[in-house]
Amino acid sequence: MTETELSRITDAFKALSDPTRLRIVRLMAANDEEVCVCELVDSLEVPQYHVSRHLKELRNARLLRARRDGRWVYYSLDLTDPVVKELAEVVRRLPADLFREDQKNFEQRMTLRVGGRCRAGIQKKHLAPNVRVRK
DSSP, rough: OOEEEEEEEHHHHHHHTSSHHHHHHHHHHHHHEEEEEHHHHHHTTTOHHHHHHHHHHHHHHTTTEEETTTTTTEEEEEEEETTHHHHHHHTTSSSSSHHHHHHHHHHHHHHHBBTTTSSSSSOGGOOOOOOOOOO
16 A cells, blocks of 8 residues: 555544534435535534535545535535545445434435425524525
8 A cells, every 4th residue: 555545534524523514415315316515514514614624525535525516516426436435435334323313414405306406505593694595
């Protein structure tokens, strides 16, 4: 194993060492869905600015891919990377009861999709105090 490969794996583990980032990766791994920030905010009940910061960390660690669709950005695990694929399997096998509330919230939130896409925005407005509500 080269120093670069070892550094890559170490960075991935560092990224997963935060509870919120672990919860994000767990939802993505368990559901095999690409998700937008607002779906994660409502599912994890964590403020929007925290979710965005954690997504940036996960992207910097090269665990996630991002795809823009209009005004929405969808994130997914980069399962083309063997390191990410293995980590996703490990995270998926963590005890489900530890993530039960996140999963329940996620399943409820995903029912708001229109045509398979997020179009609702953040529903729990107390988690996005700086986001203006469109009328």
